[in-house]
Each structure stands twice: as structure tokens, then as C-alpha cells.
Amino acid sequence: xxxxIILITLVLLAASSxxxxxxxxISIQKSDKLHSAPIYHGSLLAIYSLIVSLLFIxxxxxxxxxxxxxxxxxxxxxxxxSLLVFLITALSVFLKIEKNFRAREKxxxxxxxxxxxxxxxxxxxxxxxxxxxxxxATRFFSMVPITDFLFGTHWSPQIxxxxxxxGSSGAFGAIPLFTGTFLIAFIAMIIAGPIGLMSAxxxxxxxxxxxxxxxxxxxxxxxxxxxVVYGFFAVIVxxxxxxxxxxxxxxxxxxxxxxxxxxxxxxxxxxxxSSISDDVINAxxxxxxxxxxxxxxxxxxxxxxxxxxxxxxxxIGGLLLAIxxxxxxxxxxxxxxxxxxxxxxxxxxxxxxxTVQILVLLVGxxxxxxxxxxxxFALGLVLFFMTxxxxxxxxxxxxxxxxxYE
Amino acid sequence: xxxxxxRLAKEKRFKAYGIISIITALTLLTILFVSIFSxxxxxxxxxxxxxxxxxxxxxxxxxxxxxxDNIKKANFNGLVKQSLRNLFPEVSGRSNKRKLYKIVSSxxxxxIRNIVNNDLSIIGSKQNxxxxxxxxxxxxxxxxxxxxxxxxxxxxxxxxxMWIEYLESENLIKKVFNKTLFTSGDSSESEQSxxxxxxxxxxxxLLITLALSFPIGIATAVYLEEFAPKDNKxxxxxxxxxxxLAAVPSIIxxxxxLAIFLNFFEMPRSAPLVGGMVLSLMTLPRIIIPARAxxxxxxxxxxxxxxxxxxxxxxxxxxxxxxxxxxxxxxxTIIGMAQALGESAPLLIIGMVAFIVDVPxxxxxxxxxxxVQIYLWADxxxxxxxxxxxxxxxxxxxxxxxxNSLAIYLRKKFEKNIT
Numbered sequence: 001x002x003x004x005i006i007l008i009t010l011v012l013l014a015a016s017s018x019x020x021x022x023x024x025x026i027s028i029q030k031s032d033k034l035h036s037a038p039i040y041h042g043s044l045l046a047i048y049s050l051i052v053s054l055l056f057i058x059x060x061x062x063x064x065x066x067x068x069x070x071x072x073x074x075x076x077x078x079x080x081x082s083l084l085v086f087l088i089t090a091l092s093v094f095l096k097i098e099k100n101f102r103a104r105e106k107x108x109x110x111x112x113x114x115x116x117x118x119x120x121x122x123x124x125x126x127x128x129x130x131x132x133x134x135x136x137a138t139r140f141f142s143m144v145p146i147t148d149f150l151f152g153t154h155w156s157p158q159i160x161x162x163x164x165x166x167g168s169s170g171a172f173g174a175i176p177l178f179t180g181t182f183l184i185a186f187i188a189m190i191i192a193g194p195i196g197l198m199s200a201x202x203x204x205x206x207x208x209x210x211x212x213x214x215x216x217x218x219x220x221x222x223x224x225x226x227x228v229v230y231g232f233f234a235v236i237v238x239x240x241x242x243x244x245x246x247x248x249x250x251x252x253x254x255x256x257x258x259x260x261x262x263x264x265x266x267x268x269x270x271x272x273x274s275s276i277s278d279d280v281i282n283a284x285x286x287x288x289x290x291x292x293x294x295x296x297x298x299x300x301x302x303x304x305x306x307x308x309x310x311x312x313x314x315x316i317g318g319l320l321l322a323i324x325x326x327x328x329x330x331x332x333x334x335x336x337x338x339x340x341x342x343x344x345x346x347x348x349x350x351x352x353x354x355t356v357q358i359l360v361l362l363v364g365x366x367x368x369x370x371x372x373x374x375x376x377f378a379l380g381l382v383l384f385f386m387t388x389x390x391x392x393x394x395x396x397x398x399x400x401x402x403x404x405y406e
Numbered sequence: 407x408x409x410x411x412x413r414l415a416k417e418k419r420f421k422a423y424g425i426i427s428i429i430t431a432l433t434l435l436t437i438l439f440v441s442i443f444s445x446x447x448x449x450x451x452x453x454x455x456x457x458x459x460x461x462x463x464x465x466x467x468x469x470x471x472x473x474x475d476n477i478k479k480a481n482f483n484g485l486v487k488q489s490l491r492n493l494f495p496e497v498s499g500r501s502n503k504r505k506l507y508k509i510v511s512s513x514x515x516x517x518i519r520n521i522v523n524n525d526l527s528i529i530g531s532k533q534n535x536x537x538x539x540x541x542x543x544x545x546x547x548x549x550x551x552x553x554x555x556x557x558x559x560x561x562x563x564x565x566x567x568m569w570i571e572y573l574e575s576e577n578l579i580k581k582v583f584n585k586t587l588f589t590s591g592d593s594s595e596s597e598q599s600x601x602x603x604x605x606x607x608x609x610x611x612l613l614i615t616l617a618l619s620f621p622i623g624i625a626t627a628v629y630l631e632e633f634a635p636k637d638n639k640x641x642x643x644x645x646x647x648x649x650x651l652a653a654v655p656s657i658i659x660x661x662x663x664l665a666i667f668l669n670f671f672e673m674p675r676s677a678p679l680v681g682g683m684v685l686s687l688m689t690l691p692r693i694i695i696p697a698r699a700x701x702x703x704x705x706x707x708x709x710x711x712x713x714x715x716x717x718x719x720x721x722x723x724x725x726x727x728x729x730x731x732x733x734x735x736x737x738x739t740i741i742g743m744a745q746a747l748g749e750s751a752p753l754l755i756i757g758m759v760a761f762i763v764d765v766p767x768x769x770x771x772x773x774x775x776x777x778v779q780i781y782l783w784a785d786x787x788x789x790x791x792x793x794x795x796x797x798x799x800x801x802x803x804x805x806x807x808x809x810n811s812l813a814i815y816l817r818k819k820f821e822k823n824i825t
Binding site (some may be wrong): 104111112114115116118119120122123125128129131136196199201202206217221222225227228232235236237270299300304321324325327328329330334355358359362363380383387391392 | 413424425427428430431445621622628630643644647651653654656657659660661662687690694718744745747749754757759777778784792802814
């Protein structure tokens with residue numbers, strides 16, 4: 001017996017029991033005053049019986065599969081048992097329907113419990129992330145010592161097939177990935193920080209409402225563009241441009257460079273920085289601004305000496321959030337920054353990042369006992385905690401700052 | 407007073423910095439759009455060549471069976487080659503002929519096969535058929551290959567150029583709307599490749615995402631905003647989790663999908679089902695946070711009015727607060743879905759990145775997604791694929807613009823609702 005057929009039958013039964021409950025309560029309503037409206041009686045009958053019978057099927061399934069596999073009944077029997085459970089529950093609720101039956105309260109309780117269960121999904125997702133990443137990462141660390149991973153300077157995850165194979169020693173020193181990640185994030189922040197901050201200042205302090213209404217949606221477009229589009233832009237426009245201007249100055253720049261990836265990532269982050277700074281600047285109390293302007297300071301002096309110092313914690317928090325966004329970004333770097341690990345601070349060379357390596361290690365290869373694939377989860381673990389700490393610190397700073405002015 | 411002058415100059419300079427940075431941001435946005443548009447708009451046309459095809463009874467159906475099962479095994483490729491030789495009877499020599507055969511796409515034989523399949527009575531007649539040109543010819547016609555370059559620097563040599571110019575002078579070559587782009591899957595030949603698999607993959611994945619994250623997200627927002635006890639450790643913990651999930655890099659959700667959905671629950675790889683599930687985990691906090699904001703901005707008088715008239719808490723929320731907050735919550739949901747549509751990193755990890763020719767029939771068939779197709783094609787150096795990549799980006803951006811406009815419209819409606 002197919003599970004869909006069982007479900008459809010149960011739902012049909014629920015619909016008819018709704019109707020039965022409705023009819024009975026309406027007939028009571030004719031002579032007496034009901035506590036709850038008739039639709040609550042019908043709904044309770046339907047929902048309650050459905051939940052109990054579904055729970056029965058679920059528990060039976062677990063029981064059969066995990067506890068007593070040898071004690072297995074035919075699907076047909078389970079189907080009829082679940083129908084029986086449904087009918088018994090429905091009957092017992094049906095008999096309780098009378099003028100003082102508090103059906104509404106019971107239905108509302110069920111609704112609240114359902115809402116509560118839904119809101120725990122967020123916790124389940126976090127647990128899921130932690131479990132999957134930590135579990136596989138521990139397996140990785142049992143093969144490669146954690147110190148080699150965190151402090152090694154040589155990254156070459158290909159396990160050699162022959163002894164003398166060149167270029168693939170199976171080394172898992174992640175330092176080059178970290179430096180690559182931070183180099184690109186740094187370049188991105190050099191672009192996005194000043195541009196984002198200055199445009200936020202201009203928009204909130206100088207621009208008229210009309211200009212703001214035009215320009216704000218335009219910068220929001222930048223925020224809505226998928227990152228893979230930025231990646232394509234980096235490959236097709238920015239990288240060739242950097243390359244040819246490098247040639248002009250006599251520099252030999254690789255077609256994949258940290259500079260190209262960082263520049264484009266900076267463009268991507270501009271609206272992020274500007275919208276957070278905008279919020280933060282607007283939260284500075286008006287009387288601070290008025291006081292400064294009142295004693296004769298110019299607008300720029302007010303901004304530089306009053307608003308920015310007051311908003312500084314918030315701005316720093318926003319920049320930290322932007323950095324964490326840059327660290328976790330994948331598509332731009334995978335398309336524009338390169339694949340080979342390179343321990344360098346030179347933005348004109350190709351570097352690789354944590355996210356790129358996670359992708360490279362996992363796409364294609366699917367053997368789950370080689371250190372190569374497990375290394376991706378170890379990198380994921382590092383990435384998760386790196387962004388977690390950055391976000392936690394940043395959000396706390398922003399919140400403290402808000403409270404200061406509330 | 408000299409001091410004042412320099413202070414005012416400083417003021418002007420500072421203001422100029424602000425204007426410069428906004429102009430920089432907008433210029434970059436313009437460059438991005440212009441470069442993609444100028445690369446991609448040509449991909450919405452394809453080049454076709456008119457072939458005088460003689461549906462030779464001898465080649466197609468020598469035994470006069472009129473039975474498709476027999477005819478379908480015929481040498482359609484030979485038919486195409488013969489038509490090309492008829493068009494250019496002067497071409498001789500094996501290598502020259504082979505070069506000639508290459509000006510039409512390898513899909514030409516299937517096109518002719520389909521024509522015969524649709525109408526068997528065509529056998530024996532002579533027809534002019536517009537077949538797909540090869541991608542190099544396509545690029546030349548669209549002006550992406552410069553005819554004035556020296557012969558050894560372009561992909562089309564002088565002889566081929568002569569043929570094409572002859573076709574042009576006889577009006578036997580034309581550009582039409584590129585239907586192939588929207589009706590076929592991936593292909594190694596750029597002129598035959600299309601985005602149907604990616605479109606359907608994205609569509610199926612987004613359906614799953616919407617079906618999972620919308621109800622759960624709204625329910626969570628309603629619980630946290632309306633029912634959750636205040637100052638409760640567990641509720642605080644839920645909130646911390648949601649805020650953190652919103653900032654977790656998307657690739658991490660891909661790791662979760664790989665370890666739990668694929669390896670533990672053994673769901674199919676490359677399937678939109680799993681893609682949609684992974685995207686819904688990512689979208690969930692992005693729906694919850696704006697939905698809570700929408701609920702919070704409903705004036706308390708509405709709720710209190712309902713409670714004062716004797717409604718229960720649940721009735722007040724579901725009958726009075728929710729209807730007002732709905733447009734606001736939908737705005738957040740649509741923006742979340744738009745982000746999910748543009749997301750590719752987690753889909754790459756669960757294997758929705760493959761060379762897939764067959765159109766997916768359901769949620770568990772292998773498929774790609776629009777942003778993943780962009781990634782795949784951006785990797786191929788051929789000029790034909792560059793053009794098509796930019797075209798897919800344009801299609802994707804059109805979807806995103808539509809979704810965001812809808813979101814803005816709903817937001818306006820919501821703002822009207824609460825004032």
C-alpha cells in the first residue's frame with residue numbers, strides 16, 4: 001500500500017469528520033448556546049484525529065525499522081490500523097462535543113504548539129550544520145594532525161598515486177588559504193569601505209529627499225545582483241582590464257589575480273556597507289547634530305567631529321559584518337582568483353581562498369574516506385567559526401551602540 | 407575670516423567626496439550592465455542557412471516502405487552533405503568538402519530528420535530548408551569575428567569566408583530569433599546549447615524552497631513576535647540561532663546538504679529536490695527576519711481593539727494582525743526567493759553542476775540551475791559560449807527585476823495598510 005494513498009485517505013477522512021463535527025455542533029447550537037463556534041468543533045475533530053493517526057504511523061515505522069526489524073507487518077495492515085486509530089480518536093472527540101466543550105481553546109493550543117515546533121527548525125538547522133561539519137572534520141583530524149592543518153604553509157591536497165609524482169604531496173597546510181582569503185577581503189574593504197561610507201554620509205546628510213529616492217534603489221540593485229554575475233564580470237571585464245593596464249606599465253599580471261577578485265568583491269559589498277552605515281548614522285540623535293551646527297560648525301565638521309565619532313562603534317560593527325560577508329563569498333573568487341595555493345601578499349598574483357578550496361575539493365570527487373574530501377569539511381568548520389565570531393562581535397557592537405542612544 | 411574661507415573650502419571638498427563615491431558606485435553598476443548587455447544581446451538571435459534539400463527516395467526509403475521505423479535509420483547526414491554539395495558544386499577534394507560540411511551545425515541532420523518524421527509525403531520532393539549554422543559562422547555573421555583580420559588570426563579561413571559571402575549575396579543566410587536557447591539543454595556545441603534544463607531546474611528547486619521555507623518561516627515569525635513568552639531563555643536561543651543563520655556563508659549550507667541529505671539520507675545527487683531543500687535552509691532566516699519586522703510594525707491598536715472586543719489571542723493575530731502584515735511578509739519572502747534564485751555555491755556542492763542534456767521531468771531528475779549554468783558556461787573559452795553566458799545572465803536578471811518589482815509594489819501596499 002502506497003504511503004500517498006494512506007495520506008490521501010486520511011486527509012479525506014479528516015475533511016468528512018470536519019463536516020460531521022460541524023453538523024453536530026450546529027444542531028446543538030439550535031437549542032443551546034455553544035462555548036465555541038461550530039467551525040472549531042469541526043476543526044478540532046479533523047486536526048486532532050489526523051495528528052494522532054499520523055503519529056501512530058510514524059511511531060510504528062520507527063518501531064518496525066529500528067527496534068524490532070523482524071516484527072514487520074504488511075503495509076495493508078498498518079493502513080487499516082491507522083484508519084482504526086483515526087476513527088477511534090474521531091469518535092471519542094465526537095462524543096465530547098456538547099454545549100460547554102471548549103473546542104476553540106484546544107484548537108488554539110494545537111496551533112500554538114505547531115508554531116513553536118516550526119520555530120525550533122532554526123535550531124535544528126544550526127545543529128545540522130555543526131553535526132555535519134564537526135563530524136567530518138574530526139575524521140579529517142584523525143588522519144591529518146590539527147596543527148599541521150592550521151599552521152602548515154603548504155597546501156596541495158592531491159594524494160599522490162605514485163611515490164615520485166610531482167606537484168601532489170598531499171599536504172594540508174591551510175595558511176596559504178587563510179592569507180589568500182584575507183588578502184582578497186582586504187582589497188575588497190579598501191574599495192567598499194570608503195565608497196560605501198562616503199555615499200552613506202552623503203545620502204543621509206547632504207542629499208535631498210528626491211535624489212535619495214532615485215539613488216537608493218539604484219544602489220540596492222547592486223545588492224540584488226547574484227554573485228555569479230559579478231564573477232562573470234570579473235572574468236570578462238575586470239581581469240582583462242587589469243592585465244592590459246599592467247602590461248602598459250610593464251607588469252606581468254596573471255589572468256587570475258587577487259586584485260581582480262578583490263576589486264569586484266568590493267563592488268559587491270559597497271551597498272552592504274552603505275546601507276549599514278546609513279542606518280547607524282541615522283541613529284545618531286538629532287540634538288547632537290543640532291548642537292554642533294548651532295555653535296557654528298560647518299556640516300562637514302559636524303560629520304567628522306560629532307557624527308562619525310558618535311557612530312564609530314556602529315560603523316566598525318558594520319565593517320566587520322562586511323568582512324565576514326567577503327570571507328564567505330564563493331562565486332567571485334572561484335571564477336576570478338584562481339585555484340592554486342600561493343602564500344603571497346602580492347595582489348597581482350593568483351591566490352586561492354577557503355571557499356574556493358571547499359568547492360574544488362568537493363565538486364566531482366565523492367569518496368568519503370579520503371582526507372581530500374574531508375579537508376573540505378575542516379575548512380568549512382574554520383569558515384563557520386570565523387564568520388560566527390565576526391558576526392557575534394559585530395552584532396554586539398552594533399547593539400551596544402544602539403542602546404547607548406535609546 | 408581667512409579661516410572661514412578655508413573651512414568652507416573644506417566643506418565643499420568633503421561634499422565632493424560624497425558625490426564622487428556615489429558616482430563611482432553608479433558608474434561601476436553601469437559598466438557592469440553595459441558590458442553584460444553588449445556581450446549578450448546577440449545571443450538572442452541565431453544564424454540559419456538555407457539549404458536546397460532534395461529528399462531523395464533512394465537515400466531515405468529505397469524500398470518504398472513508407473514506414474518511419476525504416477526511414478529513421480536512413481543517412482540524413484549524407485542528405486545534408488549532398489545538399490551542401492549541390493549549393494557549391496565547384497568544391498572538390500576531400501579536405502575542402504569536409505570544410506564545407508562544417509559551415510552548418512551538426513544538428514542539421516536531426517532537423518531534417520524531424521521534418522521527414524512530421525511529413526513522410528515530403529520524400530521525393532525538393533525543399534528549401536533553413537538549417538542552423540555552425541557557431542563559427544554564427545559569430546562571423548554577428549560581427550564577433552573580424553573579417554578584416556589576417557587569415558591565420560581568425561577561426562574562419564578565406565575559403566569559408568568566400569562561401570559565406572556568396573550565401574549572403576544570394577540571401578541564403580539570415581538571423582532569426584534564437585529559439586534553441588530556450589528549448590534545449592546543454593550541449594558541447596554552443597549553437598545547439600540552451601537553458602531549458604537550467605530554467606526548469608531553478609523552477610523546481612524554487613518551488614521546493616517556497617513550499618518549505620514560506621510556511622515554516624511565517625509560522626516562526628508569528629510565534630516569536632506574537633506568542634513567545636518574553637524573557638525566556640529558549641526563545642532567546644531561537645532568536646540567536648536565526649540571526650546567526652542569516653549570516654552563515656551559503657557554501658556552508660551546501661556542506662550540510664552534502665553530509666546530511668546526500669550521504670546520510672541518501673537522496674539523489676544533482677536533483678532539484680535536494681537543491682530546493684538546501685536553498686530553503688538558507689532562505690528561512692531571510693524570510694523570518696523581514697516577516698517579524700512586518701508584524702512588529704502593525705499598530706498595536708489593531709490587536710488591542712480585537713482583544714477588547716473579546717477575541718482570543720489566536721483570533722486577534724490570525725484574523726486581524728496577519729491580514730495587515732501579509733503584504734509586508736510577502737515582500738520579505740519574494741526578496742528571499744530572489745536571493746535563492748541567484749545562489750549557486752551550495753548547489754555546486756550538492757552536484758547540481760553537470761553536463762545535462764535531457765530535460766528534467768520532475769523533482770528528482772538531475773538538473774542544473776540558472777546561476778550554475780552561468781558558472782559552467784563562463785568556464786568555456788569559446789566565443790559562442792561567452793555570448794550565451796551573458797544571455798543567461800540577462801534572463802536571470804530579468805527574473806530578479808520582476809521579482810523585486812513585485813516586492814516593491816507589495817511594500818508600498820503594506821505601507822498604505824499600516825498608516
